[in-house]
Amino acid sequence: MYINSISFFIGVTMPTKTSSLPIYMQTAEMLIREVSSGRLIDGEKLPPERDMATDLGIAVGTLRKALDDLEDKGFLQRIQGSGNYVRHNPVAAGIYAFFRLERLDGGGLPTANILSTKRLKKPRDLPKFGQSEDGHRVRRLRLLSDLPSAIEEIWLDGKWAQTIRPADLSESLYYFYQRSLGLLISRVEDRIGVGTLPDWSPDDIGCEPGDTVGFIERWGRAADGEVVEYSRTWFNPDRVRYVARIK
């Protein structure tokens, strides 16, 4: 059984045509918020597409584009003839923030502790990206189900904010980008290899500076294709691994 479709979207921000974002993106974002916030629970069946579309005041095709997107991101399972089912696993939630690490035993709820934030001249060894001379460097400890598993160093191009304080980043970093900076990261490119843990790593991720660990380089692009963010992640391969789904 699924929730009565009449009451389904009460209190939800409806997509509007006047917004700068296309309706299908607004709809996808809205649904992701519903799932992430727990209002839609795992295994739940959504109302039929035609009903949902009517309720939202949009065309079925537009809704379907949003649902396709959610399936790609792993939030939804779509079964022809059956229905659309919420898949609210933390990995999917993480993928929303483009987080692609999971525990070796599968899944794990991703969280982050801010280690430091600093506005700096972009160092020489950083790949070229963005327009500013400066960058915001954010260092985070990544945990999966409270187990420290990786460290991250994120560089956001300086032009997007004057300063960034740790308190701003309480939630997801990409959510902060979107909410406070009006910056929507729509595509990232990851390169995964092997590296050595840097010396600023805290000692509780299960390996020592200098140890051989997994290494992710990431380029994050805004909707217009510009690279606005570059990050490096070092992860303990005895605790987590990187996951990619390819269509």
Next chain:
Amino acid sequence: MYINSISFFIGVTMPTKTSSLPIYMQTAEMLIREVSSGRLIDGEKLPPERDMATDLGIAVGTLRKALDDLEDKGFLQRIQGSGNYVRHNPVAAGIYAFFRLERLDGGGLPTANILSTKRLKKPRDLPKFGQSEDGHRVRRLRLLSDLPSAIEEIWLDGKWAQTIRPADLSESLYYFYQRSLGLLISRVEDRIGVGTLPDWSPDDIGCEPGDTVGFIERWGRAADGEVVEYSRTWFNPDRVRYVARIK
């Protein structure tokens, strides 16, 4: 300038409604063949979507779904107001076969040497997949622009073929699946971590058995969602890295 759209699709297999595959998939496959075979060269601009759709006898929306797919796979760059441009880099061609390794200096033409093929009982340490007790084990050496960079061990569920001979696999493995076995791998899931090089590795990939290397586990699914293939890849992180694009 782009090729005259009237002559553009001469000699090409047109999508038909009677085929088992949806028109948009047929169209995407056809275009990928055109690109892979070199009939469409890098940088080339495709005719306008409306012209192409008319020539192919399909609706614009259907064609656009195929083009979206090609862009996802990296074969095409779509620029609003400008056109659709062929991007025929070897990495994209490799991605068609779901190959995701590239040289540290970028790109590289992916090839493979078959080391062995064997039908075996699936060993205990293999994850559960498929219906057969047996599996076909294919071991390959992977090269990027002729530089040995990785080794692969692929397990195809036994039910799909009686035997597989190295000569069958001269081309892409997935192409062989499709052409000879009627098996289309439509989705894969990769997990990337760190591992140790197995003892059957040839010595020219630049590291020794027992060395710490990059490690990829892959589950390959057919169109109906069934897992039909499982593989492991060990790659020399000093020569190559794994690439993922996320929307």
Next chain:
DNA sequence: AGGAATTTGTGCGTATGTATC
């Protein structure tokens, strides 16, 4: 077991918006 109802998937055509040339 089987047929009807439900629900998602595919395909078509059209109108309008927006970026590029």
Next chain:
DNA sequence: AGATACATACGCACAAATTCC
């Protein structure tokens, strides 16, 4: 500024898979 070309959105018809009675 006008023309061209891709992006979004809508609505409809039918196919295919699933579910229900």
